[in-house]
Each structure stands twice: as structure tokens, then as C-alpha cells.
Amino acid sequence: MTKPTLADLTAFASVAEHRSFTRAADALGLSRSSLSHTVLSLERRLGQRLLHRTTRSVAPTEAGARLLRRVGPVLRDLDHALDEFAQDQGTLRGTLRINASELASRLLLRSVVPAFLDRHPGLALELVADNRFVDIVERGFDAGVRLAEAVPQDMIAVPFGGEVRFVAVASPGYLAGNAPPRSPDDLRSHRCIRHRMPSGKPYRWEFARHGREWVVDVPGPLTLDHNGLMVEAAAAGLGIAYVSEQAARPLLDEGRLVVVLSEWSPPVPGLCLYYAGQRHVPAGLRAFIDVLTGRSGAPERPSPDAPGPDRRGGSGGGPEMA
Structure with a gap:
């Protein structure tokens, strides 16, 4: 033979x-x-x-x-x-494949990707923007990028970028004709810009205060599936949207949007790059992690009592990061 x-x-x-x-x-x-x-x-x-x-x-x-x-x-x-x-030999070569949401991909492209490609000219990076939550091992990716609470518990996670906050926003014009909500329950009497997750399910807005949580299935005549469009719709006076504060920041600074229910919107753990712990970690991925974190060292595992992947973004949707 x-x-x-x-x-x-x-x-x-x-x-x-x-x-x-x-x-x-x-x-x-x-x-x-x-x-x-x-x-x-x-x-x-x-x-x-x-x-x-x-x-x-x-x-x-x-x-x-x-x-x-x-x-x-x-x-x-x-x-x-x-x-x-x-x-x-100082000559890393090959292709690194990373799956991330569209707006997390935009965040990486602002600084991490240019620095990585400049430092490692022999490596190629394939960054696939996909808002669906996929099995990175099954789909042949070296790593994924999602919110910390969406990372599967059997993966190794590398946090970066700090905490994030999701907020309800509306235009001054909308609030002039509608009394601002004073609690999450008040949203039931407002026009809300609903969010259709990649899984096809409508996202229920999540709030917390003094250790209590509110989950509201908000009403509204308009449903969108893109973070940027929800920000634009809110600025156009079409209702209240629930988005990442980072995505709304330019229009908040311009005064075209206002945060409502701010005290019900605490920060949550931000983005993580994650990968399968039972596999050999390619040198290219280790190099990317070094650029991502600005340091070397062993990545961290998610805490065993961390929120499971069925919350914000965990089933393939939820508010987008950036």
C-alpha cells in the first residue's frame, strides 16, 4: 500500500x-x-x-x-x-479568518486592522461581516467578535474596547409632541422603532436599575434590521430607537438626538474576540490578539457565572455594537 x-x-x-x-x-x-x-x-x-x-x-x-x-x-x-x-524567522504568513458583526467590523477597521497589516505584511486577513451568530468552528473561522455576553461558554474570550452602553434615543421634535417616558413601561404608549434580529425574532428592549431588570416588547409601526438605519429613523422623528450609545454619539453631540431613560441604561461588558480553546491557536491569531489588546499574555476565559448566550446578541441578534 x-x-x-x-x-x-x-x-x-x-x-x-x-x-x-x-x-x-x-x-x-x-x-x-x-x-x-x-x-x-x-x-x-x-x-x-x-x-x-x-x-x-x-x-x-x-x-x-x-x-x-x-x-x-x-x-x-x-x-x-x-x-x-x-x-x-519573523515572517508570519497565511490567512486569518475572523467573523464579526458589520459594525464591529467597522470598529476593527478604524485602527486594529491597519496596525495588524502594517506589522505583519506576510499575513492576509479575511474579515467577514455577518450579523448572524454563527458557529465559527463549523464555518472555518479562526475567531469571532461579539459582545461578551454573546460568546459561547466553551470559547476563550479576549475582551477589548471597554464597556458599552445601549440607550433609548429620540429626536427633540418627537419629544416635543410626546411626553418623554419616565420608566421602561411608558414605552408601551410610544411609537418605537423596533429591531428585527438576524434570527428573524423581534428584539425586546432591556433595561436595568437598582438591581432590577425590565424587558419590554415595545410597540411600533416601523421595524428595521440595521443599527445605522434605526439611528437615522429616530433622528427623523419616526419614534424612539434602542441602539448603542457609540452609534448614536455623532447625532447626540449635534443635538439631533436625545437619550431618554438614561438612568435605566447601565454599561455592560463590551466586545470580545473569541476562539475555540481546544484547538491550536495559529500564530497569525496570536499576532492579531497582540495588536488588538496592545499587550502579550494569556487570554481570559469567560466567567462560569457570566450571562449566557441567550441574552443581548446571544441568539444571533440584539442591538449592534457600534
Whole structure:
């Protein structure tokens, strides 16, 4: 039997881990047909079917799972050794893939991305703006960026950017014709600009004061799915919007928007870059974290009693960050 090559084993391991020929092909930079041919040739050479294939899914067979358990750690160790060698030579290369919400991506593009690309000219960065909450491992991303409380508990999280605040805002013109709300319950008698989350569910506005929380399913004739549009709609006098203070800041400074219910809007933990803890951390990701935080050191795990991913943004939506 001709021994499989490193490329053969890497192709199989990638398909088995991604559970998809398409996503594995994207991660490896190959065509799907080429990857399929490589895996099929490996199966013929070994005389074993390694993958169950259906029109909707791919999963390792019993033999494939055994092989993956043996070669997976070896391939990760090899990747780690090559990364360390590249770091020693000062020439990091490859592509780093990060998934983030659209407005978190804008925030990264303002300072972090330019500094990263300038410091590491041999690295390429693929920043995918997607407001849906996705499984970064399944989709072949090295890391994701979301609000801290939206980060899955089994991920390693690296906080950055400090706390954020979500606020209810309205135009002076709207408030001139409508008494400002004095409590979250008063919103039920106002025109509110509702937010449709990427999951398709309407977002319920969240407030807190003196240790109590209010969750309000606000009424309103207008529903939008984009943070910037909600800010513009509020400035146009169409109702009260619930957005990140950072997104509304330019119009707040200009006096075109006013914060209401300010005392019910405490700051919350901000953005985190997160990644799978059980995987080898690529040198490119470590380099990005260094630029992101302005320091070196071990990233932090989320606290076991931190809010779960079913709150703000945790199910694929909620207010956007910036």
C-alpha cells in the first residue's frame, strides 16, 4: 500500500472537522472537486470508507473517526511547529479568518486592522461581516467578535474596547409632541422603532436599575434590521430607537438626538474576540490578539457565572455594537 501523503491526511482531517467538503475546501484554498477527489483516492488507497456522505451532511465513519483521533493531534502539532518556526524567522504568513458583526467590523477597521497589516505584511486577513451568530468552528473561522455576553461558554474570550452602553434615543421634535417616558413601561404608549434580529425574532428592549431588570416588547409601526438605519429613523422623528450609545454619539453631540431613560441604561461588558480553546491557536491569531489588546499574555476565559448566550446578541441578534 502506498502511504498517504501529508496533503491527503490534511484534506481528510479538514473535511472531518468541518463536516463539509465546501467549507473544508474554502479553508484549504482548494476547489471542492479537487478536495473530493483527494479524499476518495485516500479511501481507495486505505481500502476503507472514511466519511459518510449525504446530500446534506458529511460525518466520519467508525474507521474515519479512529484515523482522525490518531492523525488529528499530529497535524495540529505540525502546524504548531511550523508556526513557531515562522515566528522565529519573523515572517508570519497565511490567512486569518475572523467573523464579526458589520459594525464591529467597522470598529476593527478604524485602527486594529491597519496596525495588524502594517506589522505583519506576510499575513492576509479575511474579515467577514455577518450579523448572524454563527458557529465559527463549523464555518472555518479562526475567531469571532461579539459582545461578551454573546460568546459561547466553551470559547476563550479576549475582551477589548471597554464597556458599552445601549440607550433609548429620540429626536427633540418627537419629544416635543410626546411626553418623554419616565420608566421602561411608558414605552408601551410610544411609537418605537423596533429591531428585527438576524434570527428573524423581534428584539425586546432591556433595561436595568437598582438591581432590577425590565424587558419590554415595545410597540411600533416601523421595524428595521440595521443599527445605522434605526439611528437615522429616530433622528427623523419616526419614534424612539434602542441602539448603542457609540452609534448614536455623532447625532447626540449635534443635538439631533436625545437619550431618554438614561438612568435605566447601565454599561455592560463590551466586545470580545473569541476562539475555540481546544484547538491550536495559529500564530497569525496570536499576532492579531497582540495588536488588538496592545499587550502579550494569556487570554481570559469567560466567567462560569457570566450571562449566557441567550441574552443581548446571544441568539444571533440584539442591538449592534457600534
